[in-house]
Amino acid sequence: FQSQLPSSAGDSPTQPSHLTLSILLISLTVLIVAVYLIACRLSNNCLLRLGNQLIGLRDPSAATSEQSPLRLLLVTAHPDDECMFFAPLLLALSAQSESPSNHRWELYLACLSTGNYYGLGDIRVSELTLAWTEGFGQSVNRLRIVNDSRLPDSNSIDWQAAHIDDCVSGLIDEWQIDCLATFDSGGVSGHANHRALQRWALSRCASHRLRRDRPVPVLLLRTVGLARKYSGVLAILPALLEHSLSHSDPSPATALFVTLPSRLLTPLRCMRHHLSQLVWFRYLYCLFSSYLLINTPSNHGDKATRKAAHEAFVSGHGGCSLVEIWLHLTLPCLLLALTAQLRCCCHGNSRLLRLIGWLEAGLLCCSAVLQLTVLADHVTELVCAAAACLLLLLPFAQRNNFDFVVEPPQPRPLFKEF
Numbered sequence: 457f458q459s460q461l462p463s464s465a466g467d468s469p470t471q472p473s474h475l476t477l478s479i480l481l482i483s484l485t486v487l488i489v490a491v492y493l494i495a496c497r498l499s500n501n502c503l504l505r506l507g508n509q510l511i512g513l514r515d516p517s518a519a520t521s522e523q524s525p526l527r528l529l530l531v532t533a534h535p536d537d538e539c540m541f542f543a544p545l546l547l548a549l550s551a552q553s554e555s556p557s558n559h560r561w562e563l564y565l566a567c568l569s570t571g572n573y574y575g576l577g578d579i580r581v582s583e584l585t586l587a588w589t590e591g592f593g594q595s596v597n598r599l600r601i602v603n604d605s606r607l608p609d610s611n612s613i614d615w616q617a618a619h620i621d622d623c624v625s626g627l628i629d630e631w632q633i634d635c636l637a638t639f640d641s642g643g644v645s646g647h648a649n650h651r652a653l654q655r656w657a658l659s660r661c662a663s664h665r666l667r668r669d670r671p672v673p674v675l676l677l678r679t680v681g682l683a684r685k686y687s688g689v690l691a692i693l694p695a696l697l698e699h700s701l702s703h704s705d706p707s708p709a710t711a712l713f714v715t716l717p718s719r720l721l722t723p724l725r726c727m728r729h730h731l732s733q734l735v736w737f738r739y740l741y742c743l744f745s746s747y748l749l750i751n752t753p754s755n756h757g758d759k760a761t762r763k764a765a766h767e768a769f770v771s772g773h774g775g776c777s778l779v780e781i782w783l784h785l786t787l788p789c790l791l792l793a794l795t796a797q798l799r800c801c802c803h804g805n806s807r808l809l810r811l812i813g814w815l816e817a818g819l820l821c822c823s824a825v826l827q828l829t830v831l832a833d834h835v836t837e838l839v840c841a842a843a844a845c846l847l848l849l850l851p852f853a854q855r856n857n858f859d860f861v862v863e864p865p866q867p868r869p870l871f872k873e874f
Contacts, residue, residue, distance in 0.1 A: 507559035533649035535584035543723035591726030615652035642679025691746035
C-alpha cells in the first residue's frame with residue numbers, strides 16, 4: 457500500500473493553523489491600538505487649534521500671552537445627553553486643562569429640560585447633578601437645568617428658537633462663554649428636541665447674537681450612520697480619514713475628540729448615575745456605541761480665525777501638518793501590505809522573493825529614518841505601527857514564503873510498497 461499522505465510541500469493543504477490565526481489577531485489588535493493612539497494625538501492637536509482660535513477672537517495680537525481660562529458651554533436637551541453623546545468632548549477638554557503647557561478650560565452645562573416625559577423629572581435632575589459633579593468632576597455652579605413649560609421633553613413638540621434663546625442667551629453673557637457645543641441637524645438620535653438646538657445655534661451664530669461683544673464659535677456634534685454609530689472603536693478609522701482630508705484645507709471646519717486611555721471607563725461611570733435610564737437597550741448602547749469613545753463635531757466659527765489657528769499650529773509643530781503626520785504613519789503599512797501580497801503571488805520563484813525581501817527591508821529602514829527625523833515625538837505610534845507591520849508578515853513566513861523558513865521533514869509512509 458502507498459501512503460496517502462502528501463508527498464511534497466506544494467501538495468500540502470492550505471488550511472490556516474492556530475498560530476497563523478493568533479498572529480493575525482494580535483496584528484489586528486496592535487493596529488487598532490496604533491490607530492487609537494494616533495486619534496488621541498490628533499484630538500490633542502484639535503484642542504490646540506480650537507484654543508488658538510478662541511484666543512484669537514479675544515485678542516489676535518496676544519495669542520501666545522497668558523490668558524484667562526477658555527469657557528465652553530454645552531447645551532443639551534435632556535439629562536444623560538452629556539454622557540451618552542458628549543463624553544469624549546468633555547473628557548478631552550478637562551484632561552487638557554490638567555496640563556500646565558496647554559490651554560485651560562472651564563466647562564459649563566445647560567440642560568433645557570428635566571426629562572419629565574415619564575414623570576421622572578425630579579429623579580433625573582438629581583441624577584444629572586451627580587453625573588456632572590462626581591462623574592465629570594465639575595462644579596455644580598457650572599450646571600444649569602431649565603424647567604420651562606415652553607420646552608417640554610417630547611419628541612412630537614418642536615422647540616422654538618426664541619424660547620431657547622430666552623433660556624440660554626443670559627447664561628452666555630453671565631458665564632462669559634467663548635465656545636458653544638450642541639447637536640447638529642440630525643440630533644444623533646433624531647430626537648426633535650435635539651434638532652431644535654441646532655436650528656437655534658446656527659440662527660444665533662449667523663446673526664452674531666450669541667454674545668454681545670464678539671462672535672462665539674459653535675461646535676455641532678455630527679450625526680453618523682447606524683453602522684458607524686454602533687461599531688465601537690472601529691469608528692475611529694473613518695473618522696481619522698475624514699479628519700485628515702478636511703485638514704488639507706487651511707481653515708479646517710471639523711474637529712476630532714477622543715476619550716483618552718486613562719478615562720475610557722469614565723463615560724460608563726457617569727452613565728451609572730443615570731439609573732432611571734439604564735434599561736436593557738441602553739446597556740447595549742454603552743457596549744457598542746462610538747459616541748462614548750469619539751466625537752467629530754463641525755466648527756461653525758469664523759473662517760479667518762480658523763485659518764489663523766491653523767497657521768499658529770503648523771508653525772508650532774515644525775511645519776508638519778496633520779495630513780503629513782497621517783501619511784507618515786500609514787504609508788509604510790500600506791507598502792508593506794502590498795509587498796506581502798506580492799509574496800503570495802510569486803510563491804516558488806526564489807529570485808523574485810529575494811528581491812521582494814530586500815525591498816521590504818529597504819522600506820522598513822526608510823520608514824524608521826523618516827519617522828525618527830520628522831516625527832521624533834510620535835515614538836509610541838511609530839512602535840505600534842512597526843510592530844503591527846512585522847506581525848502581519850509572519851503568517852506569510854509560516855507558509856514558506858521566506859528563505860529563512862526551514863521546510864519541515866516529510867512524514868514516512870505507514871506501509872512499504874512490495
